[in-house]
Amino acid sequence: MKKPILLFLLVQLAYSQLWAQMPNDGLMMPSKNWCTMLQASDARWSEYWEGRELRSNDNLGTFINQSVLLMSNYGINDNLNVMFALPWVRTEASASYLSGQQGIQDLSLWLKWQFLKRKFGNHTLSLQTTGGVSSPLTNYPADFQPFSIGMQSRTASLRAIVHFSLANGLYATAQGGHSWRAKVEIDREAYLYDNELIYDNQALVPNVVDATFRLGYLSKKIQAEAWFDYNSCLSGDDIRYNDMPLLTNYMQRSAAGAMLKYWIGPFAVSVGGNQVLAGRNMGKARTLQAAIFYQFELKNTKN
């Protein structure tokens, strides 16, 4: 289902659907199992919210954010997973003379702990929590939104997940999280924040809360899921009149998406997509994704 929402809002659109054993879904990787995923995403928008006002911009045309995400998840045991994600991102705008950007973005690491699993007849309730950190791996420019490939902010996140599955394979998941984002050094000595001129090269990046609700079906061969996601900054300012977005902006969005995943032996393929429905200081993006997975079990050689 979802992506490392924790990373940040714009790029998150590019890889917002991973399924199975993600930091914010309700599934766990079994003990000693290792799953690696390679996902390609294409997110594009031709309208965006300047503050709360939805507009287009002839100087941008269609904005495109494409990414390739390498992600891996390992089951330390049935109740504790460790995972990482590393995206490569490229951006461009169809009508702009501004240089598109590309490069390796931020490395994310998570620990996911299932601290309760209880059977009710054939149904199962499980509760999990995920903690994660992320850090930029390259010195890409951050103060060049929306073209920047990321926000250059170090982050930490914490989330709680409730997962309920029926014996017939249907399930529902609800999760909520909070991400803390460190301030970012930008390439200039002053910037406007909320109509005040700040004499500093440190841009404050707002913290974020997010919540997701999923309904799905899971069998040995197939996973299908539909989801609704909301996330919002907890502070920040609006994009200024007719200006570029800034790291300090109050970004907010809700989106709906779906995905389908099919297993063939140790491999799986998935396709998915999502649409931003409402937002603030963000693009109204539609994202398409495809991924391949490979999962295997590490044999215990120590008896």
Add this chain to the structure above:
Amino acid sequence: MQMNSLFRALPVLLLCLSLVQCDKTPEQVENPPYPETRLDENAGTWKTYILQNPTEVPLAAPTDPTSAEYLAELDAVAALQQNLSGAQQEAIQYWGENGVLRWHEIARELAALYNAPPKNNAEGTYPNPDPNNPTSFPRFPFANPPYASRAFALLAVAQYDALVATWHYKFTHNRKAPYQYNNQRINPMLPQSDLPSYPSEDAVVAAASRELLKFLFPGEKEYLDGRATEHKNSRLWAGSNVQSDLDAGEALGVAIAQKIIAYAKTDGMGQANAQANFPNLKADAAARGFTTQWTSRDLPARPPMLPFFGNVKMWNMTVADKVAVRPAAPPLPGSAAFEADYKEMLDLAKNRSREQFRIAAFWADGPGTYTPPGHWNRKGEELIRRARWNEIRTARAMALLNTAMEDAGISCWDTKYYYLTQRPSEVDSDITTSTGIPNFPGYTSGHSTFSAAGAEVLSYLFPEESSTLKAWAKEASDSRVYGCIHFRIDCSKGLEAGEKIGAFAVARGRQDGSE
């Protein structure tokens, strides 16, 4: 049980961590007040810009320090000082540092806030900001670099001329600060000074700055009134002035500001945006052989920014001087020199380094910023603060710097619309940029011209910083090459012209009586 404790602990933990959120508002750097390093007793004789002489605006003599009226004023100050709030004490420190620079900070903030090009409407045209309706979008003014350079210059000239007159009257009347007459009851909250306090230099600066900025940013009248009132009152709270010092300063500041505003109303800015006459400029440039002309990079095409700003009246130069510093024609497309510049652009667009990107962003000073002249004002202010200059020397420095930069803007705009050359991305759309392309012709670079003129004046004022300042100007100029905003020739010729323009202000400075 394990899960129960976790259920309790998790929300608490999340709540605690949420509190970390609270400090997500930026903090401003403050500068502490410093003592006066010199009195500049003869500053009343320094050469002014608009005022004919320092007594052009008459000022009545103050009451005698032994008079009942004055003693009552001292009592009033002493009473005010009894119960100073935290906000009042902060205001004393804030305004007590250097009022001239504080008002330039306010001007820079307004310039940044109003530096927003109008959004196109559904028909693909752009509405003009309306001076009679300045607070609705697109707000008036659009504080683009020419507008900002003129705003900063008018503000600096008003402050300087008003302070020259102030210094004249101060040393004519020689009435001291309140704490010099009653140091038992008046508590000096700021570094003490022997500078006569009638009229108050702070009230003069507050009044003159407020009036100029109201004229330039008519949507901010209420805000500016509030700032000026606080500035003046802070002098009472600090024990630095009595009310009649302030009242005299207010009257003097307003009267001199009105003279500067009268000048500004006839300096040619009113005709700078005469779009109907733009075709004449195009025809003239074509007649000079420049037939491949600049067009707007904005979509939909935006009318060129202030095509007749080059005709605005200059501070330190005559029209003949302007023609003399106008750079020679740039190489035409097809020439070897042009092709070399073109290849450099293509290469940079493909292989721009992170450091080149940083430099381009650092000096870009585009929409939502205080523009390149604002950037150089800030550099100048850092040097002035370090040197702990008093108000009159500060005002002189800011006037020299900002008149030079407005002259640089005027000269550069004259050149731009004289040749009407293209931006690199017009020549080849593969030349993508790392920052926005301003909406006017390429040759010569405004950043280069502003920066060289600014660096020239600041090098005169702070000779020990000259090599650093010149290196900054070069970097600011190079930044436009790195960003692919300008061909190399636009920048190198802009730098050369800027230096010459700055030299006119320096020549004035050498002869203004302050040395």
